[in-house]
Amino acid sequence: MKAPALTPARLRFAAGCHALLLPSVLLLLVFVYLPVTWAFVKSLYEFEVGSPARFVGLANYGEYLFSDPPTWPSVLTMFLLTAVGVAVRLTFPLVVAKLIHSLPFERTRYVYRLIFLIPIVVPGVAVQLLWARMIYADYGLINEFLRTIGLADWAHAWLNDPETALLALMCFGFPFAGGFEVLIYYAGLSAIPESVNEAAALEGCTGISKFLRIDVPLVLSQLKLILVLTVIGGLQGFEGILVLTQGGPGFETMVPGLWMYYNAFSFQRMGYACAIGVLLFVAILGLTLLNLRYFRSAEEVQGGSS
Numbered sequence: 001m002k003a004p005a006l007t008p009a010r011l012r013f014a015a016g017c018h019a020l021l022l023p024s025v026l027l028l029l030v031f032v033y034l035p036v037t038w039a040f041v042k043s044l045y046e047f048e049v050g051s052p053a054r055f056v057g058l059a060n061y062g063e064y065l066f067s068d069p070p071t072w073p074s075v076l077t078m079f080l081l082t083a084v085g086v087a088v089r090l091t092f093p094l095v096v097a098k099l100i101h102s103l104p105f106e107r108t109r110y111v112y113r114l115i116f117l118i119p120i121v122v123p124g125v126a127v128q129l130l131w132a133r134m135i136y137a138d139y140g141l142i143n144e145f146l147r148t149i150g151l152a153d154w155a156h157a158w159l160n161d162p163e164t165a166l167l168a169l170m171c172f173g174f175p176f177a178g179g180f181e182v183l184i185y186y187a188g189l190s191a192i193p194e195s196v197n198e199a200a201a202l203e204g205c206t207g208i209s210k211f212l213r214i215d216v217p218l219v220l221s222q223l224k225l226i227l228v229l230t231v232i233g234g235l236q237g238f239e240g241i242l243v244l245t246q247g248g249p250g251f252e253t254m255v256p257g258l259w260m261y262y263n264a265f266s267f268q269r270m271g272y273a274c275a276i277g278v279l280l281f282v283a284i285l286g287l288t289l290l291n292l293r294y295f296r297s298a299e300e301v302q303g304g305s306s
Helices: 008-042 059-066 071-089 092-101 106-121 124-135 141-148 165-170 179-190 194-202 207-218 220-236 239-244 256-265 270-294 298-305
Strands: none
Touching: 008 270, 059 270, 071 092, 071 165, 071 220, 071 256, 092 106, 092 179, 092 207, 106 179, 124 141, 124 239, 165 239, 179 220, 194 207, 207 220, 220 256, 220 270, 239 256, 256 270
């Protein structure tokens, strides 16, 4: 197919479009790409804020990977929390979205979507503090429930016990039906053509069988999105752990992102923190590319079966 001729009118239109994009591109370069580049460069130096930097090459990377005691336990903790996060976000919200989508009346579906949407507007730190002070505290909901049913010996400080701190973090957010994920899955289920549902009904494919054989394959694009976002959040996130346990007791709940934060703002080892951040960037980029390469979307499934 022959390309259209570049007339003066088309050139002026293209120049106008580029001019409109230019401010956004400049802001992106200044506030995103420039800090990332700065982190890559400064990871090769040892320095504190306000002090001269000393070039150390790859020493920061070598120290973190081979001689820093919290490194590999924190990496294992990060992957465990990420794996649990992926498992619950790919299942519980999808089941809730399917239950809402199966309701017979649109008004009822709207009410339930609103109920699951409201918690999104609550600040995350507030939710974390509620869990720390009302659920996991010495006289929180869990311990008071155990005392009520005669299991007072089981009551203890869940976030301060090395044997239960990590498990308590894994249970944070129960029943795991986050409003964002529910709405994403609901949108995917709503996009399934009605002709597909009618054909499934004619074939006698209903209930759980229809959910597993038809609904799940047709929302793979949404599953792929949630998987990518959960992996990225799991590898770089540490705010919740900072609020709930500060990485303790000991290093039982330490993750690389939190160790990077401590090195940067508590120990003033900015170059070392940049090195940890670069390694996290590489890990996140690699896992994201693997996911995009091997996790098929709904469109790819339909294209392969056609």
